[in-house]
Amino acid sequence: MMKAAIYRKFGGPEVVNIEEIPKPSPRNTDILVKVLATTVSIADHRVRCLDLPKGFWIFGPLALGVFAPRKKILGMDIAGIVQAVGKSVTKFKPGDEVIALTGANFGGHAEYVCLPENDPISLKPKNMNFEEAVTLVFGGVTALSFFNRFPIKSGDEVLVNGASGAVGTAVIQIANHFGAIVTGICSGGNAKFVSLLGAHHVIDYKREDFTKNGETYDVIVECVGNASFERVRDSIKPGGVLLLMITDLKGTLSAWLNSKKSGKRITASQDKPLAKDLVSYPPKLGR
Ligand SMILES: NC(=O)c1ccc[n+]([C@@H]2O[C@H](COP(=O)([O-])OP(=O)(O)OC[C@H]3O[C@@H](n4cnc5c(N)ncnc54)[C@H](OP(=O)(O)O)[C@@H]3O)[C@@H](O)[C@H]2O)c1
Known part of the structure; x- marks a missing residue:
């Protein structure tokens, strides 16, 4: 027993x-x-x-x-x-x-x-x-299952909404490893933690709305549930990517059509997690 x-x-x-x-x-x-x-x-x-x-x-x-x-x-x-x-x-x-x-x-x-x-x-x-x-497991494998489809490149500007959570903390470290410039969105209380993990810039969501500050990003990683394409479209660079780790049914169903219409790549689906995603260090993206 x-x-x-x-x-x-x-x-x-x-x-x-x-x-x-x-x-x-x-x-x-x-x-x-x-x-x-x-x-x-x-x-x-x-x-x-x-x-x-x-x-x-x-x-x-x-x-x-x-x-x-x-x-x-x-x-x-x-x-x-x-x-x-x-x-x-x-x-x-x-x-x-x-x-x-x-x-x-x-x-x-x-x-x-x-x-x-x-x-x-x-x-x-x-x-x-x-x-x-x-x-390492839950957040790390989730982050890699998206990055395997949309690999991060050195110099990419990456914004992580929900940077202090299980997935967000993995995203920061992986993006940082690949040479991205990372902006983390979290509460003020977690700002230092998020910086220590490697975020170059941190925005406290209670003080500033990142969708209204005029900055744009190559990749936005949504880990909260409040950064729909409609809300963040102007914060994504032309040809940039929105990775929806969490979204509602409408966000899932409209991802393909919004991608076609906007030229920005939006996905709410990920690759099947594999043992490789836990084994490899440094992580190697792609299948
Ligand atoms: N697609 C998949 O396979 C998959 C897999 C895993 C997770 N998920 C989803 O991805 C999401 C993130 O998962 P998780 O495990 O990282 O969750 P988590 O550990 O609960 O982290 C969520 C983070 O969001 C932050 N947050 C709360 N309100 C916010 C706001 N208004 N703006 C910005 N950040 C805010 C919180 O930061 P503060 O504490 O600093 O406020 C918290 O650290 C969840 O919704 C989960 O269901 C999807």
């Missing part, structure tokens, strides 16, 4: 309880990981209480469960130690220290999780402990 944080109905944090359930056992191509660290991300929150962007509440329950959650254990990422492997597993062995994205399968908020060996799983960086390493 194992302990897991289980939610059996949608709602606030109070719907999550620790329960004893059977420990999973790995099938042929699975690895069984003892979880030593995980995160509670915005995705856990959104799914637990069906806090979905406008329009998606129509489809959300179909995927997540109509009357009760389909998947009862949250947790999109883990860091831990491989305990056992299925007969056909070749990439990992018991004792390996790993980080992994459980992604839409969730299941990270448990003592053990089984994962197919070909999922986004990598050996844990040796210079980080489990708690540190797990913080």
